[in-house]
Amino acid sequence: MSGSATDADDHPATANDPGTGEADREAIVRSIGPKLYRLRQQGGLSLQQLARRADVSSAAIHKLEKGDMIPTVTTLLKLAAALDRPIGYFVDGDGDPVPVAHLVRGADRPPLPSLPGTTRAGLTGPPDRFALQGAVVEIAPGAALEVRARLAEDLLLVLAGTVEVTIAGEWYALDHDDSLHVPGGHRVHCHNPGPAVAVLTWVSTGDSGS
Template sequence: MTAAPPETRGPGDPAAWEPIVGAIGPKVRDLRQQIGLSLQQLAQRSGVSAAAIHKVERSDMVPTITTLLKLAAALERPIGHFVEGVDTVPVAAHVPAGARPAVRSEAEGVELRGISGPPERFRAAGSVATIAAGAGGRPRPRPGEELLLVLEGALDVEVAGERYTLRDGDALHYPTDRPHSWSNSGADPSRAIWLSVPEA
């Protein structure tokens, strides 16, 4: 049996409401992160377990109307916010080459160009970094992870006393809650992709 074309699908056709159901979890997650709540904090506010909220946010579980009402109240949004306007925001964020934004760097000698979508929608943040010869940094430890891929040149990275020299094509994935630092000790600039994922 062939599926009904979109223009003939009625409210009883699952294809008509699947996008609405699929958008609930991401909307809950985005609102929680915008407000700055952890899963545990939202659980305390709403009376819904953190495990259940996590499943809802990942679209592993469809919330009951009672659960959705509790979450909507805790997030201070009408329930209609979660089941309307599905088509107004694309699922993915396209960042054209000419529109990649400059990102402020806390380290001198580093130029960053963003490759990630808007922070209010996504946890991960990525940049293409150009690191001048002699530049380096020692970021403050914070919960989360970073993934580093060197495209050109070399970078020296130290994580919790472990030392690595990354060259073209080398990657390093490390937790950012441990002491870490990086430097370009070469004579030429280095280029790398840096992806940062904060703790949920």
């Protein structure tokens, strides 16, 4: 854990429990992020929506979900109230267990940041637990999507429509059921030349952001 929330007068939520051993406290702190992420997803809330509801910054919530911040009692109280849970849900060792696998229902795919003319919805589990990240991407007719060069590999599978992909000066026209596997280190530019929305599955071995 690399930091703590900014409520300077508070102590970490589990620090003063005399009946809890050091290993147990560490396990409880590690479990807070997955519990918070799961509740937010179940409630269909974006980081910004939960931030407004709980009066906690979206950056702090993101850090908590990734395990990069130790929450204070004040922060946990705000989040628990916003998510309609007792604070014990986050700090009790017998709280809901984190499942081994991560289920994303088709109707509950979380929206992801998108460029104009495109929409992205998440397919995969949280990046702090899974190296593979993916989304269903929709590109409106005439719209384009460009992903910066990065180390992650990308795998594109066209579900509907047509997509033109340019990589390192090479041009590919992908139709329904076509796939393209791109090694890391390349900028990927996609364009929809057709009259209908193009839909593709985009899976990466790392950050799937554009």
